Amino acid sequence: MSQPTAQPVGRRTPLTTATHTQKPSGMPIHKYGAYEAVDLPDRTWPDRRITKAPRWLSTDLRDGNQALIDPMSPARKRAMFDLLVRMGYKEIEVGFPSSGETDFAFVRSIIEEGAIPEDVTISVLTQAREDLIERTVESLRGAHRATVHLYNATAPVFRRVVFRGSKDDIRQIAVDGTRLVMEYADKVLGDDTVFGYQYSPEIFTDTELDFALEVCEGVMDVWQPEEGREIILNLPATVERSTPSTHADRFEWMSRNLSRREFVCLSAHPHNDRGTAVAAAELAVMAGADRIEGCLFGQGERTGNVDLVTLGMNLFSQGVDPQIDFSQIDEIRRTSEYCNQMEVHPRHPYAGDLVYTAFSGSHQDAIKKGFDAMEADAAAAGRTVDEIEWAVPYLPIDPKDVGRSYEAVIRVNSQSGKGGIAYVLKNDHKLDLPRRMQIEFSRIIQAKTDAEGGEVTPADIWAVFQDEYLPNPDNPWGRIQLRSGQTITDKDGTDTLTVEAVVDGADTVLTGSGNGPISAFFDALNTVGVDVRLLDYQEHTMSEGASAQAASYIECAIDGKVLWGIGIDANTTRASLKAVISAVNRSAR
Ligand SMILES: CC(=O)SCCNC(=O)CCNC(=O)[C@H](O)C(C)(C)COP(=O)(O)OP(=O)(O)OC[C@H]1O[C@@H](n2cnc3c(N)ncnc32)[C@H](O)[C@@H]1OP(=O)(O)O
Numbered sequence: 001m002s003q004p005t006a007q008p009v010g011r012r013t014p015l016t017t018a019t020h021t022q023k024p025s026g027m028p029i030h031k032y033g034a035y036e037a038v039d040l041p042d043r044t045w046p047d048r049r050i051t052k053a054p055r056w057l058s059t060d061l062r063d064g065n066q067a068l069i070d071p072m073s074p075a076r077k078r079a080m081f082d083l084l085v086r087m088g089y090k091e092i093e094v095g096f097p098s099s100g101e102t103d104f105a106f107v108r109s110i111i112e113e114g115a116i117p118e119d120v121t122i123s124v125l126t127q128a129r130e131d132l133i134e135r136t137v138e139s140l141r142g143a144h145r146a147t148v149h150l151y152n153a154t155a156p157v158f159r160r161v162v163f164r165g166s167k168d169d170i171r172q173i174a175v176d177g178t179r180l181v182m183e184y185a186d187k188v189l190g191d192d193t194v195f196g197y198q199y200s201p202e203i204f205t206d207t208e209l210d211f212a213l214e215v216c217e218g219v220m221d222v223w224q225p226e227e228g229r230e231i232i233l234n235l236p237a238t239v240e241r242s243t244p245s246t247h248a249d250r251f252e253w254m255s256r257n258l259s260r261r262e263f264v265c266l267s268a269h270p271h272n273d274r275g276t277a278v279a280a281a282e283l284a285v286m287a288g289a290d291r292i293e294g295c296l297f298g299q300g301e302r303t304g305n306v307d308l309v310t311l312g313m314n315l316f317s318q319g320v321d322p323q324i325d326f327s328q329i330d331e332i333r334r335t336s337e338y339c340n341q342m343e344v345h346p347r348h349p350y351a352g353d354l355v356y357t358a359f360s361g362s363h364q365d366a367i368k369k370g371f372d373a374m375e376a377d378a379a380a381a382g383r384t385v386d387e388i389e390w391a392v393p394y395l396p397i398d399p400k401d402v403g404r405s406y407e408a409v410i411r412v413n414s415q416s417g418k419g420g421i422a423y424v425l426k427n428d429h430k431l432d433l434p435r436r437m438q439i440e441f442s443r444i445i446q447a448k449t450d451a452e453g454g455e456v457t458p459a460d461i462w463a464v465f466q467d468e469y470l471p472n473p474d475n476p477w478g479r480i481q482l483r484s485g486q487t488i489t490d491k492d493g494t495d496t497l498t499v500e501a502v503v504d505g506a507d508t509v510l511t512g513s514g515n516g517p518i519s520a521f522f523d524a525l526n527t528v529g530v531d532v533r534l535l536d537y538q539e540h541t542m543s544e545g546a547s548a549q550a551a552s553y554i555e556c557a558i559d560g561k562v563l564w565g566i567g568i569d570a571n572t573t574r575a576s577l578k579a580v581i582s583a584v585n586r587s588a589r
């Protein structure tokens with residue numbers, strides 16, 4: 001029989017792609033074509049950095065609302081509007097007033113009730129149809145600052161299928177619509193309304209670049225932008241169709257080729273069909289966009305509009321002021337959920353229930369070390385933790401900055417390790433367990449999670465910890481309970497300890513001597529047949545002030561077993577005696 005040849009460690013046949021050849025899926029790929037690239041070899045956007053917030057427009061009340069199963073009631077609309085104002089949005093698209101009485105009445109209500117702050121501009125959307133434009137402008141009577149937003153589709157399939165017209169016909173719809181908006185604004189709105197205009201070539205992402213430019217130029221020829229008379233040209237990714245890099249190329253191309261660029265506010269309106277709307281928006285800003293339209297938490301048609309919360313918080317997490325207040329993210333989320341009647345996903349960036357929570361051991365370990373290092377670094381710099389740069393692994397921002405507590409940062413289940421459990425004890429009970437004690441206790445918790453599954457709450461952890469290490473009058477298990485102890489130190493430094501205790505149910509006085517209270521106590525315990533040897537001892541105060549408690553941790557070998565004990569007391573000697581009893585009682589449990 002031939003002997004198998006021993007392979008040196010690390011020299012076995014590796015798994016390579018050759019052993020995992022992928023096979024054609026059989027999916028109908030012939031139905032789809034590649035998206036056209038932009039010929040822009042001297043593109044500049046990849047080298048740009050975002051150093052300030054773009055202008056934001058919230059379209060929650062329009063694009064968000066039009067996509068809801070149950071569009072917002074007037075009360076829900078008002079709650080959303082007030083939230084957006086409180087957060088600091090200065091441009092808010094409040095509806096499509098010509099769609100019906102609900103939107104029209106809502107626009108009238110916020111104007112007539114004085115709900116729009118002086119520095120907030122409301123915007124309303126309309127198709128390029130005269131009756132709709134008239135009704136739209138009518139809704140704005142008496143507003144301080146208002147923008148009419150006109151759109152028509154310019155993409156080839158719309159030209160052919162929806163409008164059944166030539167490029168010139170489509171361009172003319174935009175030009176005529178712009179003229180009508182201006183005429184009705186002149187007729188209906190007084191001088192007390194600061195009036196603005198926005199045009200969107202719909203499905204910009206599917207429109208030939210030169211044609212999108214041609215239509216925008218035609219619109220500008222009518223509006224005549226100049227100093228003090230900007231035009232907002234909004235280039236919507238109505239359906240997201242390309243990588244964010246190609247989207248950025250298209251923005252850079254438009255930004256370079258538009259005439260009167262200094263009077264144009266170039267705006268992006270990404271949707272999330274490919275799941276990359278946030279990246280598309282950020283790269284569009286790098287490529288020249290001045291403004292982003294989106295919705296809170298990515299509400300909106302199909303996969304949603306770009307998420308304004310993620311965009312704003314991405315800036316914040318890079319030290320750039322988003323100009324929007326996200327400090328109460330849970331209130332923002334609750335209001336948005338109420339208005340949209342849709343839940344925000346627990347993994348939603350910055351706002352989901354679980355996004356500042358680590359269950360897994362190595363994450364928890366790193367987070368605990370990160371918090372400890374922050375405290376040490378702040379103390380070394382003579383500052384508070386809030387005054388130094390945030391650097392906690394796995395937490396891109398300090399949850400406190402969005403109104404979250406640290407309670408949920410670490411949650412314990414079967415995937416957790418000692419770091420997380422130690423974090424809970426330190427955070428909730430001011431107990432900073434020595435490393436080997438963390439290991440010992442985490443095994444006890446792990447046995448529980450393996451047996452029972454699910455999550456172990458901080459309250460469960462504390463109950464197990466107390467039961468394991470801290471016998472007390474309500475739970476007085478163990479051979480020995482301490483009543484009182486007294487040490488006398490003689491002139492050569494020897495401590496003599498007298499302890500009153502209950503041993504095996506009987507009141508007992510134990511005495512012993514040694515070169516400190518702990519060794520004196522070990523000596524005393526020997527008299528009742530307990531053989532203890534000290535391996536490690538640590539202590540710390542748990543709070544400041546006269547009534548401060550101290551925690552003592554002791555690692556001992558007791559009758560051949562190595563165990564930890566803990567004692568908590570205002571008196572450090574008493575804390576250490578309790579720690580010895582905790583370990584001794586555990587050894588006999
Ligand atoms: C990408 C976006 O999100 S765009 C915004 C979409 N949002 C909404 O549509 C919500 C509100 N809309 C509505 O309530 C309705 O569409 C209304 C009340 C405004 C209009 O309703 P209707 O009069 O029934 O027209 P409908 O919306 O079906 O539009 C169809 C007609 O308008 C034309 N049309 C569509 N969009 C536009 C436009 N932007 N400009 C000019 N004409 C347009 C179509 O070609 C079609 O014309 P046809 O009847 O001659 O074939």
Ligand SMILES: CC(C)C(=O)C(=O)O
Nearest residue numbers: 151200202203236238
């Ligand atoms: C009206 C436009 C801006 C729009 O909502 C879109 O194209 O998605």
